[in-house]
Amino acid sequence: MVDTTRRTFLLSSVGLAGSCLLPRALWAAGIGGGPGGKASLPMRHGESPVAPREQWLLDFDWRFAFGNGSDPAKDFGYGFGQGDFSKTGDFKLATAEFNDAGWRALDLPHDWAVELPAVHDDSGDDDTRLTSHGYKPLGRRFPTTSVGWYRRTFELPESDRGRRIWIEFDGAMRDVVLFVNGCFIGQHDDGYTPFRFDLTDFLNYGGKNVIALRVDASFGDGWFYEGAGIYRHVWLTKMDPVHLGRWESVVRSTVEGQAAALALATRIENESGHAVHASLEWSITDASGRVVAHATTPAQAIAPNASADCQATARIDAPKLWSPDEPHLYTALVKVVVDGAVRDAEQFPFGVRTAAFDPERGFFLNGKPLKIQGTCNHQDHAGVGAALPDRLQSFRVEVLQGMGCNAVRTSHNMPTPEWVEACDRMGMMMMCETRHMSSSPSGMQQLDVMVKRYRNSPSIILWSIGNEEWRLQKGALEHQGERIGAAMVARCHELDPTRVVSAAVNGDNEQGVSDALDVIGFNYNLKYPDAFHREHPTRAVYGSETSSAIATRGEYVTDPKKNTVNSYDGVVPWGETPEQWWSFYGTRDWLAGGFAWTGFDYRGEPTPYGWPSVNSQFGIVDLCGFPKDYYYYYKAWWTKAPSLHVFPHWNWAGKEGQEIPVWVYTNLDEVELLLNGKSLGIQKVPRLGHVQWKVTYAPGVIEARGRRDGQVVLVERRETTGTARKLRLAADRSEISADGQDVAMITVDVLDGHGRPVPTANHKLAFRITGAGKLIGVGNGDPNCLESDKEPKRSLFNGLAQLIVQSTDSTGTIHIEALEEGAEQSLTPASVTVTTRKAAARLVVA
C-alpha cells in the first residue's frame, strides 16, 4: 500500500504543480480514483501512460482451475448446451454468483505447462508426438491439462465513470475467450501478440467486477515449447475519451551532421461523443531528464468518433547515439491538450542511431561497420517456462553479452515487451520476427501489431517476416511466396520506413519469398552464400540462423544411452560448430554476421534424442544460463579482452592412462599446456580457431598458459578435485525490489575440502526459503532431467543448480538455504540472504 507520507507528499506536490504531469504511478497513487496500490514496478516500456491516463497492473491474486478440452461437464459446463453466448450478461462463471473458493490462487505471469509432469509419448511423427513440446501433455489428446480458466474480481471507483477502460493482455498461450460481469467480451487466438478489449460499457462503477477467461492451449503456434496460460502481464488501462491511438506515437530520427532531425507523429482519437479542438505538446528529454527538444501542433477540430493524425518536427543538437557500447536513450512525452487541459499523455523511450546493410561491406551502425554477433532465442527458462519475470529478461541479456553476443533474434515470434526493453536499455540489437509468414488477415494483424508496438525501439535493426517456410521458398506455393512476401514487406515499409525487412530462409534464396526481401537471410547451408553473392552483388546478406551445435553442459562423451552430447564438436547434420560458421561469416566483409541457433537451451526439440530428453541441447548456455564450453569459443572471438578457457574438467577417476582430448579456446597468440607442471608443448592459435591436445590422464592439474607477444597473459587450470563436502549459494544480486515480481537468481554449487567446485557432483538437494520471498522455480540445465521445476528440491547437474526466488511486497530479507536430501547428508548446508528494498510507487489492482 502507498504509505501516508507519500500520499501526503503527492497531494501537496499536485497542489503546487497545478496541471503538471507527474509520473503516472505517483499521480494516481495520490489523486487517482481506484483500488489501492501495492509496491512498485519500473516504468512500463513502450507507450507508458502519464497522468491523466492510468495503467494498473492486474497480475496479482487470480484464481485458476483446469477446465477440459473434450468434456463440457468438466469444463464448468462450457459448451454443455447452447447458452454460453446466447444472452448478454448470462455467463455465470463471470459473475459473483460463481464460487471459485476451490480454485487455486496464483499471480501472473503464469505458465501451467511448466508445472505439468512430462509424459512419455513418442507416438506418431514429429508433428503429432510431444517431443517438440518437451513432453508436456498439451494438445487435443490431453484435454485435462490443455484448458485453463482464470478468474479475478476487482472493485472500480465511481469516479472512473466516463473514462474509457481497457483490459490489456501482453500475451496468452493460446486461444482466449473473455467474459466480464457475465458478458461475452471477445476472443483472441494467437499465442504471441498482445490484445486488449474495451470494457467501458460492461463495468460496474463504484462496485465489484468479475473477469473470467478460458485459455485453451490445445493448439500451438510453433514446434518448440510454448507454455500455456497467461504468461505475460495483464493491465487495466483507464483513459479519457479523448486519447492517443494505441501504438500510434512514433519518433523517427535522422542524423544530419551534428544534429538529429526528429519526425514526430501520433493519432488523437475522439470517443467523447462531441467535437473537440485538440492540440499536442511533445517534449523530448535525455537520460538525465533535461528537455532537449520540444514541439507543438496547433489545435484542430476532431469530430465525434473520428481521429486525427498529427505530425510535428523537432531537433536534438549533438545527440548521443544509441549503440551496443553506449545505449543512450531519449524519452518522448506527448500530451493531448483540449481547452487548456491535458486529456491524455504517454511517454516512451527511443534512440537516435543509423543502421544500414551494405551488400559489399556488411552491417553499419552509426556509420561504422559492426558484425552481427547474434543468437536466436526462444522465451523459455528453467523453473518458470514461458512465464519469465521481467528481471529474468535482463539476466538473460547479461548472460549473452558476457560472451560478446551483440544481437538476438526473437525466434520465431513477437517478443515480450520486457525483452525488448532490456535490449534497448542494455545495448543488445534485435531482429524481431513475427510468427506466421502469411498475408492473411490474421498474419497481417500479427505483423502490424509487432511493427507498431516496437518501431520506436532502437535495438531493433531488422524485421523478419518469418522462418523456414519451405513451401513459400521453393515448392508448391513458390509464387504465392512472392506475393505473400511482397505484401508483408510492403506493410512493414508502410508502418516503418526506417527499417529493412528480411526472413530466415532455409534454401538458396533464389525464388519465392526471397524476391521481396530487403536483406537476404540464410539459415545454415554454408554452400549457398558465396554463389548468391556472386550472382546478386547488390543484395545484402547475413546468417539468419546458423550453427545448431549441440552439447550437454559438462559432458565430454556422446553417449546415446545417456542422451548426452560431447562438448567438443557436437553438431546436427545440417548445422555447423561455432568455429565452422564463424570462420565463414567472420571472414567475409560482405556478410553482415549472423545469429547462432541458439543462445539458451529451451524445452522441446531435444535433438538428437527423444525421451527422456525434454530440453534442446542447442544452447550455447543451458536452460539456466550456465555456460557450456562453446560459450568460450564465442567469448574468445566476439570480445576483445584477452580470454582463455581450457576444458574438460580433470576428474577422470578410472581413466588413468587413457587419452583425454584437451581443448583451449583463446584469442591469445599461443598456448602452452602443462600436466602436473610438465609441458606438453606450445601451440599457435589459428585465427577464429582453437588448439587441442590428447593428454594421457593422470590426476592432478592441467594448466593452460596463454601468451601474447611472448608474455603469459592468462593462466587457467582444471584440478582433480576431492570429494564434495560443502554446498555454496550465490545470489546474482544481494538486494531486490519488494514488488512481488523482482527475482534473485541463485546459483548452487558444491565444493571439495579445498574449496574447489566439484564439476561432476550430482547430489539431490532440498531448499528452504523463508522471509520476504518465495521460490518460483528450480533448474539444473540437464536436458534429461524429469524432476519438478516447482518443488523446493533439485539434483545438481554436473556441479550446478539454479533457484529463482521472487520478492513479496514486504521489505525485509529472504533467507535461502540448501541442504542435501536424504539420510546421508554428507554435504555441509549453505545459506544466502537477499534483502528486499522498498520499491517505487506503482499502480496495482488490489
Ligand code: GAL
Ligand atoms: C531450424 C529451425 C529452428 C530449429 C532448428 C534446430 O531449422 O528454424 O526452429 O528447429 O532448426 O536445428
